Amino acid sequence: MDHLTRLENKSIYIIREAYYQFKNIAMLWSVGKDSTTLLCLCRKAFFGHIPFPIIHIDTSYKFPEMYQFRDERAKEWNLNLLIAMNEEKLKGGMGPGQGSKLDCCNELKTNALKSVIKKYHLKAILLGIRRDEHGIRAKERYFSPRDSQFKWDYENQPAELWDQYQSMVEEEEHFRIHPILHFTEFDIWNYVKREELPIVPLYFSKNGKRFRSIGCVPCCSPIDSNAQTIDEIVEEIRISKTSERSGRAQDKENIYTMQKLRALGYM
Amino acid sequence: MKKALIIGIDGVPYSLLRTYIENDTMPNLKKILSQGYSLHQMNASIPDISSVSWTSFNTGVNPGEHGIYGFTDLKPNSYSLCFPNSKDIKAPTFWEILGKTDHKTSTLFQKYDPKLSHPLRSSILNVPHTYPASSMNGILVSGFVAIDLKKAVFPESAYNYLRSINYLIDVEAEKAREDKMTFMKSIFECFEIRKKAISHFFAEESWDLFFACITETDRLHHFFFDASNDKENPYDEPFLRFYVELDKFIKYLYEQFLKRESEKGFFMILSDHGFAPVKKEVYINRFLEEKGFLVLKNEGNFYERVENKTKAFNLDPCRIYIHGKDSYPRGTVRKEEKAALLEEIKKALRTLKGENGDEVIDKIFEKEEIYHGPHTHLAPDLVCLPKDGYDLKGTLEKKEIFGQNIFTGMHTWHDAFCILPEYIAFSKKPSIENLTDYIIQYYTQ
Numbered sequence: 098m099d100h101l102t103r104l105e106n107k108s109i110y111i112i113r114e115a116y117y118q119f120k121n122i123a124m125l126w127s128v129g130k131d132s133t134t135l136l137c138l139c140r141k142a143f144f145g146h147i148p149f150p151i152i153h154i155d156t157s158y159k160f161p162e163m164y165q166f167r168d169e170r171a172k173e174w175n176l177n178l179l180i181a182m183n184e185e186k187l188k189g190g191m192g193p194g195q196g197s198k199l200d201c202c203n204e205l206k207t208n209a210l211k212s213v214i215k216k217y218h219l220k221a222i223l224l225g226i227r228r229d230e231h232g233i234r235a236k237e238r239y240f241s242p243r244d245s246q247f248k249w250d251y252e253n254q255p256a257e258l259w260d261q262y263q264s265m266v267e268e269e270e271h272f273r274i275h276p277i278l279h280f281t282e283f284d285i286w287n288y289v290k291r292e293e294l295p296i297v298p299l300y301f302s303k304n305g306k307r308f309r310s311i312g313c314v315p316c317c318s319p320i321d322s323n324a325q326t327i328d329e330i331v332e333e334i335r336i337s338k339t340s341e342r343s344g345r346a347q348d349k350e351n352i353y354t355m356q357k358l359r360a361l362g363y364m
Numbered sequence: 365m366k367k368a369l370i371i372g373i374d375g376v377p378y379s380l381l382r383t384y385i386e387n388d389t390m391p392n393l394k395k396i397l398s399q400g401y402s403l404h405q406m407n408a409s410i411p412d413i414s415s416v417s418w419t420s421f422n423t424g425v426n427p428g429e430h431g432i433y434g435f436t437d438l439k440p441n442s443y444s445l446c447f448p449n450s451k452d453i454k455a456p457t458f459w460e461i462l463g464k465t466d467h468k469t470s471t472l473f474q475k476y477d478p479k480l481s482h483p484l485r486s487s488i489l490n491v492p493h494t495y496p497a498s499s500m501n502g503i504l505v506s507g508f509v510a511i512d513l514k515k516a517v518f519p520e521s522a523y524n525y526l527r528s529i530n531y532l533i534d535v536e537a538e539k540a541r542e543d544k545m546t547f548m549k550s551i552f553e554c555f556e557i558r559k560k561a562i563s564h565f566f567a568e569e570s571w572d573l574f575f576a577c578i579t580e581t582d583r584l585h586h587f588f589f590d591a592s593n594d595k596e597n598p599y600d601e602p603f604l605r606f607y608v609e610l611d612k613f614i615k616y617l618y619e620q621f622l623k624r625e626s627e628k629g630f631f632m633i634l635s636d637h638g639f640a641p642v643k644k645e646v647y648i649n650r651f652l653e654e655k656g657f658l659v660l661k662n663e664g665n666f667y668e669r670v671e672n673k674t675k676a677f678n679l680d681p682c683r684i685y686i687h688g689k690d691s692y693p694r695g696t697v698r699k700e701e702k703a704a705l706l707e708e709i710k711k712a713l714r715t716l717k718g719e720n721g722d723e724v725i726d727k728i729f730e731k732e733e734i735y736h737g738p739h740t741h742l743a744p745d746l747v748c749l750p751k752d753g754y755d756l757k758g759t760l761e762k763k764e765i766f767g768q769n770i771f772t773g774m775h776t777w778h779d780a781f782c783i784l785p786e787y788i789a790f791s792k793k794p795s796i797e798n799l800t801d802y803i804i805q806y807y808t809q
Binding site: 315350351353354355356357358360361362363364 | 413435436446447508509511512534536537538540583586645663664665680681755757758759769771
């Protein structure tokens with residue numbers, strides 16, 4: 098079995114196991130390359146008809162290309178698409194220009210997700226995170242319990258040895274399931290290439306710049322790149338020395354710095 | 365062997381310290397002063413912000429030479445906000461000069477490097493604006509704004525110790541909004557852990573120079589300065605108690621220092637700025653907007669909102685930058701217009717009056733008046749210092765010029781202090797960057 102097929106098999110096993118254990122589950126789709134890969138794996142796992150809803154957390158600040166891609170794919174693949182928005186906060190003008198980016202993310206993403214989990218009594222959600230994305234994710238499990246406060250007690254997680262997953266849930270908890278945790282950024286692009294998966298055009302170079310990761314318009318910046326095809330992206334990632342998250346880690350540090358400065362009135 | 369002990373106490377005003385020495389709140393400090401030391405009033409850096417003031421002390425040069433003008437800056441030729449850190453300091457610190465570890469140069473470096481025969485070892489603890497920690501000759505634990513403890517500490521053995529005692533970089537000032545009493549307690553808890561770490565490194569490390577900062581005082585003052593001379597204030601007792609504890613800790617360190625060396629070493633204490641009660645916060649950007657100098661659009665983060673019609677904008681606390689054609693993507697002000705525009709802004713600022721018609725702005729400087737050195741071009745075009753009571757702020761989010769916040773204390777420029785050996789005398793009031801010379805000089809005598 099080749100490398101990508103091994104990764105794919107493991108993901109499909111986890112997706113099916115999750116559905117079998119919880120039934121009342123959903124998948125989070127950000128429309129980015131990772132969760133679109135996960136979406137395609139879910140389609141494979143259930144032979145084209147995904148038996149659970151697909152949630153898109155809409156902050157209203159996403160790129161127009163992302164909305165277009167989302168709606169076209171949802172129609173083409175006959176998805177049960179649920180769009181979650183924190184309408185109350187959006188009406189109040191919440192956005193990255195108002196308050197800190199951290200507050201904005203917290204309200205428009207985390208709290209929107211919280212209410213959708215509550216509304217549909219979801220027991221588990223599938224997410225497209227990868228272990229190589231960020232340092233803290235090295236501690237992630239495939240089946241990761243969260244309490245009602247959304248807290249992740251990463252020092253008290255079930256062991257996952259020899260692919261035996263602790264997939265039973267306690268009351269008031271929900272599970273986060275990470276079927277593509279073992280993919281790297283490089284694997285994702287190779288898989289996208291092999292499976293000819295559709296991808297938001299923002300990832301391809303335009304005027305010497307492309308997005309390496311996408312999200313809300315105000316918080317994303319493109320990298321210098323001439324990669325206009327999947328092949329060129331794969332080659333770029335292969336030789337790249339800066340990590341996908343290098344910018345993001347700095348972002349995170351900046352967010353904390355901003356918070357500290359704000360707390361003392363310096364911003 | 366020559367040894368120096370420097371204690372930094374963030375945000376302690378000369379006037380308050382003098383009162384506490386005179387009324388015996390700090391009897392130990394009083395006793396130390398009688399053993400050959402004098403207390404001086406001192407000017408902080410301009411602006412009087414910890415990152416700038418401590419960097420001026422650490423390098424012994426003015427911002428025109430060290431390149432740090434505030435906690436925030438804009439990236440060159442852009443509107444994106446960035447946070448200068450220790451990597452952005454353009455001049456070597458005194459421990460880098462003494463340790464002979466840095467390749468940067470400065471006037472102070474050139475003066476003393478040839479006279480220093482061998483590298484000296486320092487322990488530098490909790491000094492603001494030293495994050496991330498660079499490798500150096502000794503140990504360094506960064507202070508505010510340090511985010512990740514691992515990156516805040518050099519070398520790793522020191523990190524392992526700090527982890528083992530659950531060291532705290534800072535109090536969580538965010539919590540002050542929720543519950544002030546709990547926050548007050550956390551200031552004491554943080555001070556305890558700070559004392560523990562300082563005492564540990566003092567006793568266990570080998571060093572020629574030991575420099576530790578107490579930063580809890582600054583937090584105490586930001587949120588509780590109204591308790592400093594008000595017996596009715598609910599926080600009067602813990603406020604005073606903090607100074608009593610501080611006095612005991614100074615005594616402890618001083619006595620340990622005397623025990624360590626038979627020869628009398630070099631000892632000094634200093635603060636990086638003073639504090640005064642806040643009457644009002646003053647939002648300079650709102651003022652510039654009302655006067656037509658600043659035009660903001662609604663989209664974008666922070667300074668990305670600056671429109672091309674903008675002539676000037678302010679960064680915290682009062683660093684005014686001209687929106688020059690050559691300096692910013694949407695800048696429109698031409699070089700030849702700049703001088704007249706600066707005069708116009710200065711004139712407008714002088715008209716800024718408080719509720720009772722009292723003046724808000726005390727001093728206005730053009731950059732060339734106060735900064736000199738190779739990095740003066742990075743400096744704000746105008747810097748203002750307020751009258752005590754008016755806290756100038758850089759926010760872009762206010763709809764009124766005057767406002768109130770949770771803070772009861774504000775920084776002052778003119779009322780920092782230093783305690784130095786008696787042989788050091790000044791013909792005029794010293795500034796914080798003047799002190800560094802005496803430290804290095806001590807090792808070359």
